[in-house]
Amino acid sequence: MRRLDRYIVQALVSALWFFVLVFTGVIWLTQAVRLVDTVIASGEGAKVFLEFSTLVLPQVFVIVLPLSGMGAALYALNRLHTDSELVVMMGAGYGPPSMLKPVAIFGAMIGVAMLIVMTVLVPRSSAILSERTQAIRSDLANALIVERQFIHPVDGLTLFITDTSRTGEMAGIFLNDQRDPARPVTYSAKKALLLRDGDEARLVMLEGVAMAPGSSPNQLTSVSFDQFVFDLSDMLKEEGVRVRRPSEYSVPELLRPSPEMLAVSRYTLGNYLAEGHYKLAMPLISGLFPLIALVTLLSGGFRRSGFGRRVIVAVGVATLLMALLFVARGRVPVNPSLWPLMYLPSVIAIVYVAVLTLRLSRSRVPRSAAT
Numbered sequence: 059m060r061r062l063d064r065y066i067v068q069a070l071v072s073a074l075w076f077f078v079l080v081f082t083g084v085i086w087l088t089q090a091v092r093l094v095d096t097v098i099a100s101g102e103g104a105k106v107f108l109e110f111s112t113l114v115l116p117q118v119f120v121i122v123l124p125l126s127g128m129g130a131a132l133y134a135l136n137r138l139h140t141d142s143e144l145v146v147m148m149g150a151g152y153g154p155p156s157m158l159k160p161v162a163i164f165g166a167m168i169g170v171a172m173l174i175v176m177t178v179l180v181p182r183s184s185a186i187l188s189e190r191t192q193a194i195r196s197d198l199a200n201a202l203i204v205e206r207q208f209i210h211p212v213d214g215l216t217l218f219i220t221d222t223s224r225t226g227e228m229a230g231i232f233l234n235d236q237r238d239p240a241r242p243v244t245y246s247a248k249k250a251l252l253l254r255d256g257d258e259a260r261l262v263m264l265e266g267v268a269m270a271p272g273s274s275p276n277q278l279t280s281v282s283f284d285q286f287v288f289d290l291s292d293m294l295k296e297e298g299v300r301v302r303r304p305s306e307y308s309v310p311e312l313l314r315p316s317p318e319m320l321a322v323s324r325y326t327l328g329n330y331l332a333e334g335h336y337k338l339a340m341p342l343i344s345g346l347f348p349l350i351a352l353v354t355l356l357s358g359g360f361r362r363s364g365f366g367r368r369v370i371v372a373v374g375v376a377t378l379l380m381a382l383l384f385v386a387r388g389r390v391p392v393n394p395s396l397w398p399l400m401y402l403p404s405v406i407a408i409v410y411v412a413v414l415t416l417r418l419s420r421s422r423v424p425r426s427a428a429t
Contacts (some may be wrong), residue, residue, distance in 0.1 A: 062147065063264040066138075067162035070348070071167075073134040077126035085118050086111070113187040116179035123175065124344040127168040128376050131161065131348035132369050135355050149369060157420045161352045169345025175310055176337040185306045213237070217252075231263055233288065244269045245286065252290075259290040304333035312337070314425075328391035331402075334389050339400045343383060347376050353414035375410065379403040 068179025090111065138144045147157075208218050214237035220230025233245040253259070263286045272279045301322055301347025304312060310321070315327060354372035386399040 061161040063163070064347050066134075066157065067164055068159070069134045070130055072163040073130035073137075074126055074164075074168075075128040078122055080285060081122040081125050081129075082115075082118055085121055085293070086115070089114050089118060110187065113183045113190070114184045116175050118342070119175045120172070120180065123168060124347060125338075126265065126375075126381070127165070127344060128347040128351060128373070131164070131351035132355070132372060135352060136369065139355075149364060155415055157356075158349065160414060161348050165345040165348040168348065169341045172341035172344045173338075176340060180337075181306050181308060184303065188303070188306070214239075229267055231266065233261075233263075235288075241270065245288065247286070258266070261288040262286075262292055265286060304329050305331070308336050309334050326391060326394075328394040331394050331397050332387050332390035335390070335397050335400045336383075339383060341405060342401070342404045343379060343407060346404060346411065349411045350379075351409060353411050355419065357414045379407055382406070 135144075138147075205219055205222055208216055210216055214235065216234040216236075217231075218230075218232040219228045222228050228250040229248065231245070231247040231250045233247075234242070235245070236242040243262060245266060245268050249262035249264040250260045251263060251264075263283075265284060266286060267280050267282045268286065269278055269280045271277070301324055304325055307319070307330070312330045315330045319325070319330060320327060351372045354375065355368050357368070380403070382403045383400060385403065386396065390400065391398050
């Protein structure tokens with residue numbers, strides 16, 4: 059690799075780290091909200107939250123890497139133009155077609171990183187995350203015994219516990235049951251115990267009161283009790299055999315689903331093929347985004363005012379290609395024979411880059427005087 063090529067690649071990689079950091083932070087925050095709900099509802103702590111956050115990162119990188127590659131290419135090339143470095147390169151005989159090599163190397167790095175993330179990291183992390191989520195949700199004690207937090211184990215049921223002890227006793231119990239909207243009941247007790255025997259679970263409340271609406275809208279009926287047993291058996295979640303999602307399989311397994319995979323009623327052949335070809339098509343199109351940025355920025359010659367409009371065009375082209383990929387992915391589950399359409403955006407991108415490169419190679423003298 060020539061020194062000038064190395065310089066351009068280094069400029070692109072330096073910009074890439076910045077965009078990866080920014081986009082990862084923004085997109086991870088959207089995932090963190092869902093993780094917080096899962097962790098809090100299950101009564102887990104910060105350690106589990108950090109573990110889940112780590113496991114969700116590969117899925118975040120699937121979104122971050124294509125965006126970062128495109129953003130880094132646009133930023134670095136525009137900076138080279140602003141600093142007049144591109145003009146110097148062109149004056150030294152380093153034409154726009156020659157810049158394809160370092161940008162292509164950078165695009166290949168993005169594509170390889172995406173391939174590793176989608177074929178190695180995402181299947182493993184998704185499988186572990188699903189197993190851990192199922193495990194903590196199936197633990198009834200951890201899901202219920204949480205101090206000073208309103209939790210919702212199931213729809214229509216709210217529980218608040220003021221204090222707990224190491225022996226499993228609970229103090230200051232508030233339980234609101236609205237699973238039957240016509241007959242909501244609120245329980246309040248000084249103490250409670252959680253008892254579980256096989257498939258049966260009981261919340262034994264001591265020294266409390268049960269309140270429910272009376273016969274008239276303004277009437278409230280209350281009943282005091284020394285001991286009341288609240289049945290929680292329907293909340294128990296059997297772990298059973300977890301059904302693996304298509305994203306948890308490897309590419310060879312997805313492209314050639316086994317009879318066991320096809321026997322799962324939740325997913326069809328089209329679902330597996332769509333996921334398998336998506337894992338291959340996404341890295342390919344991601345690696346072409348930097349090239350799209352390069353040829354789009356340089357296709358109209360140089361302007362003193364910069365490449366503002368062409369940046370918008372490059373982003374628009376990349377967005378359109380991604381939209382086509384997702385549309386094709388959505389059609390494959392319905393008609394598995396349409397899987398070649400998932401590679402159509404990459405073919406269009408290659409043709410787009412080739413046509414503009416040919417146009418640039420025919421332009422011997424850049425229009426430096428253009429405004």
